[in-house]
Amino acid sequence: MTHLAAAPPPSVRVRAPGKVNLSLRVGPVQDDGYHPLVTIFQAVALYEEVTARQAPGGAGVSIAVDGPQADRVPLDGSNLAWRAAEALADHVGLEPDVALHLTKGVPVAGGMAGGSADAAAALVACDALWETGLPRAELGSIAAGLGSDVPFALLGHTAVGTGRGHLLTPAMTRGEFHWVFAVQDEGLSTPAVFGRFDELTAGGGSGAALVDDPGLAEDTGLMQALRAGDPHALGAALHNDLQDAALSLRPELERTLDVAREAGALGTLVSGSGPTVAALARSRQHALAVAATWTAEGAADSVWCTSGPASGARTLP
Ligand SMILES: C[C@@](CO)(OP(=O)(O)O)[C@H](O)COP(=O)(O)OP(=O)(O)OC[C@H]1O[C@@H](n2ccc(N)nc2=O)[C@H](O)[C@@H]1O
Ligand SMILES: Nc1ncnc2c1ncn2[C@@H]1O[C@H](COP(=O)(O)OP(=O)(O)O)[C@@H](O)[C@H]1O
Secondary structure (H helix, E strand, C coil): CCCCCCCCCCEEEEEEEEEEEEEEEECCCCCCCCCCEEEEEEEEEEEEEEEEEECCCCCCEEEEEECCCHHHCCCCCCCHHHHHHHHHHHHHCCCCCEEEEEECCCCCCCCCCHHHHHHHHHHHHHHHHCCCCCCHHHHHHHHHHHCCCHHHHHHECEEEEECCCCEEEECCCCCCEEEEEEECCCCCCHHHHHHHHHHHHCCCCCCHHHCCCCCCHHHHHHHHHHHHCCHHHHHHHCEECCHHHHHHHCCCHHHHHHHHHHCCCCEEEECCCCCCEEEEECCHHHHHHHHHHHHHCCCCCEEEEEEECCECCEEEC
16 A cells, blocks of 8 residues: 655745733843843734745745835834744755745734744744644744744733743633723834843833742732733733833833723723833724724824634644
8 A cells, every 4th residue: 555645835935923911020131132031922913924836956945025004014024033043944954945924913013023923934834845744832932932922923822921022821711801002103222222121220110029939929810810801901911021111212112002091992002112002992993992082192103903713823724
C-alpha cells in the first residue's frame, strides 16, 4: 500500500488581535534597558491578518501591506512579520522563503501592539506553511525574542504579563467588554515613552514594589471585576503607569480623556505607551455614543469601536 503525503498548503491565512493594557505597572529600568512590568493584557477584536504564500527556493521573504495606516509600516527586514518568518526559519534550520501579505486592522504605533500581532500571526502562518508543526509553547519562546508583546498576541483573551510583559498567566473573565479607541494619525515611539517615564519617576512607578513580588495586590479589584464581568468595577480599576509620560509628550490627549469621561465612559486610559486612548463603555450602544462624542468634539483622528476579550493568533479557513 502506498501512502501519499499531503502537499503543503499553497497559502495560510492567520489573524491575531490587538490589545489594551487594563493595568500597566512599571518598575525601574534594568541594565538591559528594559523595565520590569506587571500588566493585565486584554485582546480586543481589532485584528491583523497575515497571509503567507509559498515562494520559490531562494526567494527569501517579501512583504506587502494594506489596510488603514498601511503607508506607515516598513516593507523591509525591520517589519516584525518579516523578522518572525526569519526567526522561525532559523529556529528549525530552513531557508525563509515566503511571501507575506499583511492587512492592518490595529492602529500603527498606537500602543495596541499591531506589529506584535503581525509577528504572532506570521509565526503561526509560516509554521503551517512550512509544516514545521511547533508546539505553541515553542512558538511562544520564539515570540518573546521578537518583542515583549508578541507572546500575548499568540495567546490572546486576558492574561497577566510579568518580566518584560512576556511571561503570561491567563486570567479568568466573564462576558464581553465594550471598548472605544480614539486613534491618532501620528504614533508615539514606545522607547520614547519609557524614556520620559524614567525622567518623570526616577526609580519606577507603582510597579517598583511589585518587581520582586508580583502578587498583584494592587489589582485585586480589577481581577474581581473581570471574573464578575462587571464593567463598572473594571472601569474604576483601569490603571496605566505610562499615562503621565504619554500625556507629557502629547498634552492634547488630556482633552480626549476628558471628553470620554463627559460622555459617561466607565473608565478611560491611554492604551500601553499611547497615543491611542481607550474608553470602556456600558454597552455596544453606549460605545457608539462615546465614539460619536469623540468625533463631534474632534478629539481623535479616527474612532474605532470593538469588544474584548478576543482570541489569540489563529488560522482562518
Ligand atoms: C508598552 C507596551 C505595554 O504592553 O506596549 P505598547 O505600548 O508598545 O503596545 C509594551 O511593554 C511594549 O512592548 P513592545 O512594543 O513589544 O516592546 P519591545 O519591542 O520589546 O521593546 C521596545 C522598547 O521598549 C522599551 N521597553 C519595552 C518593554 C519593557 N518591558 N520595557 C521597556 O523598556 C525598551 O526601550 C525597548 O527597547
Ligand atoms: N508589522 C508592523 N506593523 C506595524 N508597525 C511595525 C511593523 N513592523 C515594524 N513596525 C514598526 O514598529 C513601530 C510600532 O509598531 P506597533 O506595533 O504598530 O505599535 P506599538 O508598539 O505602539 O503597539 C511602528 O512605528 C513601525 O515602525
